[in-house]
Amino acid sequence: MAARKSTKKSNVSAEELTKFYREMLLIRRFEEKAGQLYGMGLIGGFCHLYIGQEAVVVGIEAAAEEGDKRITSYRDHGHMLACGMDPAGVMAELTGRAGGYSAGKGGSMHMFSKEKNFYGGHGIVGAQVPLGTGLAFADKYLGNGRVSFAYFGDGASNQGQVYEAFNMAALWDLPVVFVIENNQYAMGTAQKRSTSTPDIYTRGKAFGIPGEPVDGMDVLAVKAAAQKAVAHCRAGKGPYILEIKTYRYRGHSMSDPAKYRTREEVQKMREERDAIEHVRQLILVGKHATEEDLKAIDKDIKDVVNKAAEFAKESPEPALEELWTDIYADAATA
Amino acid sequence: MPIEILMPALSPTMEEGTLAKWLVKEGDTVTSGDLLAEIETDKATMEFEAVDEGTIGKLLIVEGTEGVKVNTPIAVMLEEGESAEDIAKSGSDEAAEAEDAGSKGGSEEKTAESGTTSDKAPAKAKSKGDAKEEDDIPKPDQTPDWPDGTKMRTQTVREALRDAMAEEMRRDPNVYLMGEEVAEYQGAYKISQGLLDEFGGKRVIDTPITEHGFTGIAVGAAFGGLRPIVEFMTFNFAMQAIDQIVNSAAKTLYMSGGQMGAPMVFRGPNGAAARVGAQHSQDYAAWYAHIPGLKVVQPYSAADAKGLLKTAIRDPNPVIFLENEIMYGKSFDVPVLEDFTVPFGKAKIWREGSDVTIVSWGIGMTYTLEAADRLAEDGIEAEVIDLRTLRPIDYDTVLASVQKTNRCVTVEEGFPVASIGNHLSAVIMTRAFDYLDAPVLNCTGKDVPMPYAANLEKLALLNADEVVEAVHKVTYR
Ligand SMILES: Cc1ncc(C[n+]2csc(CCOP(=O)(O)OP(=O)(O)O)c2C)c(N)n1
Numbered sequence: 116m117a118a119r120k121s122t123k124k125s126n127v128s129a130e131e132l133t134k135f136y137r138e139m140l141l142i143r144r145f146e147e148k149a150g151q152l153y154g155m156g157l158i159g160g161f162c163h164l165y166i167g168q169e170a171v172v173v174g175i176e177a178a179a180e181e182g183d184k185r186i187t188s189y190r191d192h193g194h195m196l197a198c199g200m201d202p203a204g205v206m207a208e209l210t211g212r213a214g215g216y217s218a219g220k221g222g223s224m225h226m227f228s229k230e231k232n233f234y235g236g237h238g239i240v241g242a243q244v245p246l247g248t249g250l251a252f253a254d255k256y257l258g259n260g261r262v263s264f265a266y267f268g269d270g271a272s273n274q275g276q277v278y279e280a281f282n283m284a285a286l287w288d289l290p291v292v293f294v295i296e297n298n299q300y301a302m303g304t305a306q307k308r309s310t311s312t313p314d315i316y317t318r319g320k321a322f323g324i325p326g327e328p329v330d331g332m333d334v335l336a337v338k339a340a341a342q343k344a345v346a347h348c349r350a351g352k353g354p355y356i357l358e359i360k361t362y363r364y365r366g367h368s369m370s371d372p373a374k375y376r377t378r379e380e381v382q383k384m385r386e387e388r389d390a391i392e393h394v395r396q397l398i399l400v401g402k403h404a405t406e407e408d409l410k411a412i413d414k415d416i417k418d419v420v421n422k423a424a425e426f427a428k429e430s431p432e433p434a435l436e437e438l439w440t441d442i443y444a445d446a447a448t449a
Numbered sequence: 450m451p452i453e454i455l456m457p458a459l460s461p462t463m464e465e466g467t468l469a470k471w472l473v474k475e476g477d478t479v480t481s482g483d484l485l486a487e488i489e490t491d492k493a494t495m496e497f498e499a500v501d502e503g504t505i506g507k508l509l510i511v512e513g514t515e516g517v518k519v520n521t522p523i524a525v526m527l528e529e530g531e532s533a534e535d536i537a538k539s540g541s542d543e544a545a546e547a548e549d550a551g552s553k554g555g556s557e558e559k560t561a562e563s564g565t566t567s568d569k570a571p572a573k574a575k576s577k578g579d580a581k582e583e584d585d586i587p588k589p590d591q592t593p594d595w596p597d598g599t600k601m602r603t604q605t606v607r608e609a610l611r612d613a614m615a616e617e618m619r620r621d622p623n624v625y626l627m628g629e630e631v632a633e634y635q636g637a638y639k640i641s642q643g644l645l646d647e648f649g650g651k652r653v654i655d656t657p658i659t660e661h662g663f664t665g666i667a668v669g670a671a672f673g674g675l676r677p678i679v680e681f682m683t684f685n686f687a688m689q690a691i692d693q694i695v696n697s698a699a700k701t702l703y704m705s706g707g708q709m710g711a712p713m714v715f716r717g718p719n720g721a722a723a724r725v726g727a728q729h730s731q732d733y734a735a736w737y738a739h740i741p742g743l744k745v746v747q748p749y750s751a752a753d754a755k756g757l758l759k760t761a762i763r764d765p766n767p768v769i770f771l772e773n774e775i776m777y778g779k780s781f782d783v784p785v786l787e788d789f790t791v792p793f794g795k796a797k798i799w800r801e802g803s804d805v806t807i808v809s810w811g812i813g814m815t816y817t818l819e820a821a822d823r824l825a826e827d828g829i830e831a832e833v834i835d836l837r838t839l840r841p842i843d844y845d846t847v848l849a850s851v852q853k854t855n856r857c858v859t860v861e862e863g864f865p866v867a868s869i870g871n872h873l874s875a876v877i878m879t880r881a882f883d884y885l886d887a888p889v890l891n892c893t894g895k896d897v898p899m900p901y902a903a904n905l906e907k908l909a910l911l912n913a914d915e916v917v918e919a920v921h922k923v924t925y926r
């Protein structure tokens with residue numbers, strides 16, 4: 116784990132801290148609920164939870180502006196919630212219902228929101244990296260000043276297409292932030308067993324892309340790094356790499372027995388490095404809010420998540436005709 | 450001997466050109482690299498350089514001549530000690546002869562193309578699927594896969610696949626397994642359970658998530674004398690690597706004139722599992738079966754999984770071995786034999802019948818056998834053929850059956866367009882047209898990306914009802 120960057124309490128407002136707390140907690144509670152629904156058979160197939168990594172996406176989103184774009188892998192629920200997508204619509208997609216973001220046709224791994232500039236949800240490891248670079252290509256082409264965030268894992272960072280994308284992103288100065296969520300495992304493979312050099316952020320060097328490691332259990336550090344990266348992109352200086360050192364508490368997906376690491380390892384992270392607990396302490400120690408205030412937030416979030424789950428259960432299955440829709444765009448309306 | 454300078458071909462498609470300008474005159478001495486002439490092709494004006502040293506003896510074509518055919522002599526160059534008379538003696542005659550020969554050669558080639566080549570082509574090169582003469586009598590080989598009285602035991606497909614790999618790895622030290630999570634994790638679907646313990650890290654290798662890269666490395670290792678087994682966590686991810694599979698593994702034997710190829714196996718689960726959505730649910734049988742140079746296997750039973758995988762590992766060609774996640778846990782009888790293999794290109798008749806032939810393979814067999822049971826209750830006896838290998842295909846067993854039943858339904862999980870069923874229909878039409886009492890019907894997956902929603906996924910997948918319905922259609926009852 117990278118050394119914890121100092122959290123300068125002085126310039127963080129109570130408002131911002133509670134916002135982070137709320138956003139991260141929403142992701143965690145949402146994922147816990149999704150795990151529960153999976154266990155009840157209401158969610159099928161693969162379901163990859165984001166628990167433990169909440170500070171990554173919340174910190175990055177804090178540096179995003181209206182119109183910026185994001186794209187990620189199948190471990191995507193947190194990203195959707197953090198960019199403002201409706202928890203009920205996300206949960207209903209997990210249950211495969213008509214009220215889901217993809218009308219039930221995409222599922223956990225394949226969800227999109229044009230409105231929120233969320234470009235998915237991709238099931239093929241590494242594929243989203245050139246795609247995210249392409250989003251940035253379009254932005255530069257259109258001259259709209261937008262930045263794209265392409266998230267991918269430590270495992271994905273070994274895919275060849277990642278480096279093809281790096282080269283072109285640098286060659287063409289594309290405004291893309293490559294956000295590597297290094298949670299130290301790709302399924303059952305610890306990073307050191309798959310990767311010749313551990314510091315993925317240095318891999319941009321050959322292409323002239325600046326990169327830095329970031330403590331992903333500290334949302335303020337993530338935000339600070341993201342701001343720097345975004346400023347670099349918006350200034351027209353091309354791509355930027357952030358390797359965010361984080362940790363997933365749960366198995367790779369719901370069906371992972373997780374024999375490749377010890378319970379103690381997970382327990383230690385949870386107890387000593389938990390990102391939500393960290394913000395909670397900052398809030399309480401800095402007297403930005405009281406225990407009571409935080410309890411109220413907890414309750415709020417529980418409500419939101421329960422409502423989302425209710426919606427996801429009650430929303431009907433898609434109409435059978437939907438099997439045959441959306442295969443081709445209609446030329447007349449395109 | 451004077452050297453003839455010939456009209457050069459300056460592009461892959463150039464057949465003739467204009468000799469726009471000479472940049473030398475008779476009597477000039479030139480060395481290699483000197484510019485001789487400017488030549489206009491249909492695309493550009495190019496400069497033409499000397500290759501040899503010598504003196505320009507004679508310019509045969511005047512500047513500005515259009516339509517000069519490639520390989521026509523355009524000048525003659527004298528080497529040291531030669532004079533212009535040497536040209537008069539030999540050069541121009543030879544040039545005329547050369548032109549003559551050229552045109553003759555051309556017409557001969559044409560004759561060869563339009564007919565006589567078939568005499569030269571080796572008969573064995575003809576695929577069995579081609580249209581053939583009328584006395585096309587199928588000769589199916591339906592000898593049993595194991596001797597009568599062989600002891601059997603119950604195994605899952607998963608165990609059978611593992612045993613096949615283990616046996617072949619014991620037999621040949623150059624067989625090794627590589628892929629994502631195959632070693633320490635014991636396989637994402639536990640197919641390689643125990644292999645790391647038995648064979649060690651040198652032969653059971655965890656790769657990073659780099660399908661294109663590790664597939665290329667495995668193909669290279671096969672070139673280099675090893676017998677790789679590449680496990681794809683699922684065949685959906687082999688799309689990352691399909692260039693190496695098709696362009697490198699499948700074509701090299703041909704491109705090297707038979708000198709070297711890629712004896713190896715690409716295996717892993719293929720097709721839909723359950724609720725894993727559009728990007729994780731595709732059946733690639735027809736894709737790979739399309740490629741000459743690949744062999745393609747898609748077993749249904751555990752015995753076939755074992756016998757065919759052992760054959761695949763020993764085969765000197767790249768073999769695509771398509772498994773199915775849903776089938777991994779299914780149990781079947783497997784013969785207890787020292788060395789049990791199943792040959793490629795030999796279909797298996799699971800059930801004899803005279804009313805209709807149903808051809809399937811892989812997981813399609815589960816729907817087919819269920820349908821056949823239900824049809825039997827209605828008094829329709831289906832003959833059920835499991836193709837087992839899709840390249841080569843055992844056409845003879847299919848055709849012999851269709852000649853008996855006069856009707857055929859094919860069953861596969863893949864998309865309907867350009868499916869294996871389409872191909873079988875065409876072969877049956879070509880070779881057994883007169884035997885057909887109904888059009889061949891193809892049951893396939895639906896022509897849509899796999900939806901996630903439970904109700905839609907059910908609709909998108911093939912089922913036994915559809916097979917039953919197709920059989921009712923072709924039997925008109
Ligand atoms: C091309 C491809 N290969 C393999 C897989 C199977 N698979 C899904 S997730 C995964 C591990 C990815 O790890 P990482 O990139 O570190 O992301 P994380 O799951 O840790 O978020 C693998 C091997 C896949 N989906 N796509």
Ligand SMILES: [Mg+2]
Pocket residue numbers: 268269270296297298299300301302
């Ligand atoms: Mg990871």
